[in-house]
Amino acid sequence: MAETSAEQIALLEARVSELPERLQAHIERARMLGRELSPLFSADPERVDIALAGHDLYRAASDVEMLGIADRRGIVLGALEIQQPLLLHGPLAAIWMADEGHVSDKEVLDAVQYHTTFAPGLGPLAATVFIADKIDPNKVERRPWLSKVVERAYIGDWKAAVRTYIKTLDGELRRQGVAPHPLAQEAYDYLGDT
Numbered sequence: 001m002a003e004t005s006a007e008q009i010a011l012l013e014a015r016v017s018e019l020p021e022r023l024q025a026h027i028e029r030a031r032m033l034g035r036e037l038s039p040l041f042s043a044d045p046e047r048v049d050i051a052l053a054g055h056d057l058y059r060a061a062s063d064v065e066m067l068g069i070a071d072r073r074g075i076v077l078g079a080l081e082i083q084q085p086l087l088l089h090g091p092l093a094a095i096w097m098a099d100e101g102h103v104s105d106k107e108v109l110d111a112v113q114y115h116t117t118f119a120p121g122l123g124p125l126a127a128t129v130f131i132a133d134k135i136d137p138n139k140v141e142r143r144p145w146l147s148k149v150v151e152r153a154y155i156g157d158w159k160a161a162v163r164t165y166i167k168t169l170d171g172e173l174r175r176q177g178v179a180p181h182p183l184a185q186e187a188y189d190y191l192g193d194t
Contacts, residue, residue: 120190
């Protein structure tokens with residue numbers, strides 16, 4: 001059983017090396033951003049790096065694969081996950097990290113599980129993972145509205161960065177006729193109350 005951060009990172013990097021190159025490149029960029037944001041958000045950079053190394057382990061899996069794994073693992077799916085199985089990639093990555101990556105840090109696993117939607121009760125570590133994933137320069141190029149999130153992130157206000165992302169994405173999704181994830185709205189409300 002891996003017990004040190006270095007051993008956990010080695011296991012994660014071995015798994016990441018099996019992913020498509022474009023995804024490996026995104027994970028590396030997210031890890032670099034995580035190293036930059038950690039001190040600004042007062043998050044432990046080592047724990048952030050572990051979470052970011054594993055956050056997208058299932059991002060390249062097909063919908064059928066993700067639904068099958070969720071079924072075998074006994075995950076009870078909501079209507080949203082059945083309609084959009086991609087939402088399962090974070091929870092499945094967290095399960096792999098706990099089982100195969102020997103990560104037992106609940107805060108790290110929660111950061112991975114909720115890196116797509118965020119969730120009430122999460123703090124600076126999860127916010128660092130969430131924002132580092134979202135402000136990958138390739139994503140900012142495709143979605144110029146992310147520049148507002150980048151701005152708030154680099155002044156060190158993780159709550160404002162997360163809330164800005166959730167609020168702006170909510171508007172984008174609604175314009176496309178897509179319902180936002182209810183957990184994101186709960187997180188937005190929670191952060192407004194803290």
